[in-house]
């Protein structure tokens with residue numbers, strides 16, 4: 001991505017590690033001022049420091065994006081400090097419980113929907129409010145979904161359901177806000193080497209190191225490119241979707257999966 005994002009302001013929710021951190025780094029490299037949101041302060045501050053050390057502009061706002069008042073504070077602090085909001089990446093999520101549909105508890109359902117779906121809606125609610133009232137009006141939002149949300153995934157129904165919900169939220173908002181010059185797209189991520197994926201695999205095989213390695217190898221073998229992606233490879237798509245190069249792209253679900261779902265689409 002060669003386009004300059006100098007002077008632009010971006011919130012990356014879930015930007016302290018993984019795909020979010022990779023996106024935050026690319027935005028900063030393009031010249032944008034990055035606001036990193038996550039719950040964990042240590043990793044959030046480390047991400048801020050890493051970006052600043054390589055010459056970028058960033059600050060961390062400790063936020064649980066499943067809580068309305070904390071999201072309001074995040075957007076409020078961003079605008080108070082930097083004057084506006086140009087882009088937002090709603091990327092925070094947790095891996096869910098690995099179990100069958102009928103074996104989830106009601107508490108699992110509520111917790112997972114709050115963490116992985118309500119959080120994205122809450123972020124959009126306050127980001128859209130800001131983007132439509134600022135001058136000049138407008139902005140671009142990217143919500144992180146998953147290939148699990150294109151169909152469903154055995155033993156991961158609540159995660160998959162949340163990710164499918166994100167696609168519908170994205171497409172609805174894209175239609176509602178296009179006239180306000182706000183574009184809303186989704187990243188549909190395949191397998192990327194992050195803590196979230198490692199944690200999910202580890203829970204599947206009860207933390208057995210040998211089986212974790214075998215599961216990763218087996219998964220990589222199913223991907224036409226023969227490997228699991230690097231977070232930067234997902235982040236490149238996120239930054240492009242926000243950029244002017246994507247000025248006519250809205251309501252899109254951009255699949256970045258090394259060809260994993262090519263057979264089904």
Ligand SMILES: NC(=O)c1ccc[n+]([C@@H]2O[C@H](COP(=O)([O-])OP(=O)(O)OC[C@H]3O[C@@H](n4cnc5c(N)ncnc54)[C@H](OP(=O)(O)O)[C@@H]3O)[C@@H](O)[C@H]2O)c1
Pocket residue numbers: 013014015016017018019020037038039040041043063064065066091092093094115119144145146147188189190191192193194195196197
């Ligand atoms: N990795 C994959 O293979 C894969 C595949 C498909 C989709 N995705 C999606 O890609 C996105 C990024 O995943 P990742 O793999 O990069 O995960 P990751 O490395 O675990 O990073 C998740 C980020 O979200 C933050 N977060 C989680 N819950 C939060 C909350 N309630 N409020 C604020 N921040 C929160 C985490 O920080 P704290 O824990 O400190 O809050 C962290 O910064 C997620 O939406 C995930 O579902 C990933």
